[in-house]
Amino acid sequence: MLVLGLETTCDETAAAVVSLGADGRGVILSNEVFSQIAQHSAYGGVVPEIAARAHAEVIDRLTARALSAAGVGFSDLHGIAAAAGPGLIGGVLVGLTTAKTLALVTQKPLIAVNHLEGHALTPRLTDGIAFPYLLFLASGGHTQLVAVRGVGEYLRLGTTVDDAMGEAFDKVAKLLGLPYPGGPQVEREAQNGDPDRFPLPRPMLGREKPDFSLSGLKTALRLEAERVAPLNAADVADLCASFQAAVVDVVVDRTRVGLKLFREAVGHPTALVAAGGVAANGAIRRALSRLAGEAGLRLVAPPIELCGDNGAMIAWAGIERLRLGLSDDMTAPARARWPLGAPDPAPVTV
Incomplete structure (x- = not known):
């Protein structure tokens, strides 16, 4: 199982490809991150409008770079995951809209991931706990x-x-x-x-x-x-x-x-x-x-x-959900707030 993961909830644009091996362990095939520190440092913090614009400018080529580094194409993927919140809504919309577009064009399942769930499940990717x-x-x-x-x-x-x-x-x-x-x-x-x-x-x-x-x-x-x-x-x-x-x-x-x-x-x-x-x-x-x-x-x-925001954790959360038969449709909303433990938006069977 191969999943592309996109992360755009704050000030890092990230794309990664993660695979699920026969032993049930995850393998990070690529993990590309574009940091926006230079754009925000003059303000002493993240400026939402600048962050959203920067995500939009780099998400396409960063996705292409992640696929290339992993040595795979869209046809090899089993799903496309994106962080659908919580986060800065402009940035979340960039990543989720990109994932929806790719899923629609490639006819691959879409997985709208809670960013916090990505963090929560990362130790299962890295340590298999x-x-x-x-x-x-x-x-x-x-x-x-x-x-x-x-x-x-x-x-x-x-x-x-x-x-x-x-x-x-x-x-x-x-x-x-x-x-x-x-x-x-x-x-x-x-x-x-x-x-x-x-x-x-x-x-x-x-x-x-x-x-x-x-x-x-x-x-x-x-x-x-x-x-x-x-x-x-x-x-x-x-x-x-x-x-x-x-x-x-x-x-x-x-x-x-x-x-x-x-x-x-x-x-x-x-x-x-x-x-x-x-x-x-x-x-x-x-x-x-x-x-x-x-x-x-x-x-x-x-x-x-993998402590900071990254695409690998989103891809892995996508794998965890996909192998349970869960995916999302095109109505999956972008959320500025999404407490961990709240009901998932529109889950459907793959």
Whole structure:
């Protein structure tokens, strides 16, 4: 089984071809990504109109490049998958419309994928893990703890009540004058900083429900930065280290509560999974690895290149759905919001 996957929900245009082997494991045959960092860096964040236009400009040739790199043509494909949301609606429309057009012309099944499901199922592509498992999903737009019980079977245990974790990292970076994208910059600065210099809060620590809150932490950092301004290089490094240490403590505490709820609601997880762009953060990975070890589990985190938005995760989610006999028709909607666990739009039998 071969599926082409298209991803255009934010500021990366991506196309990939993934195959399903006879052993049931996935193989990434190509994974092309065009980053829009250069277009958005001057604004310190993603500009939706610029993102949509950039997707439209490159999606055709990126798709052709993915097929060429995989050594396949449209006739070899068994399906065409696209992220149908959640995300910036202009970008989502570019990818989904392209996929619909290709599916219509080639008479291949269309699979409208929830972008979050792409992240949720990636560890089955990379590590072949079995259901059920606990997913810590953190990116620029989402921060969630989800019980992944099966394809299309998700129980959200906790979420953010304000900022997403990746958004908080980006806003802290912008506040401190660091370039976009902010997450990697904050992590880099934190390596040379003192995490104990600034007494930042740990929001939601100890709460019974494993929700997250980042806005108060971000505000506390801003007040500390204003208190010691003007900032020198050491100040910036210490602020980053203190912020990252607070985030790590929150992630560990909230995930520990999530594991407890998982066992009560679902049973014993096969693994603890970290996915999404924030899962590329080394400090968070190390902390979650220790937590998993304490719980008698292993931490499964995709390779760095599969933590951010990519077409391979969309293609794999397409394969997972297609082999269950699920596809979508041309009425599949583009969605700016699409919570994981909500009913799929217009699923039909292949």
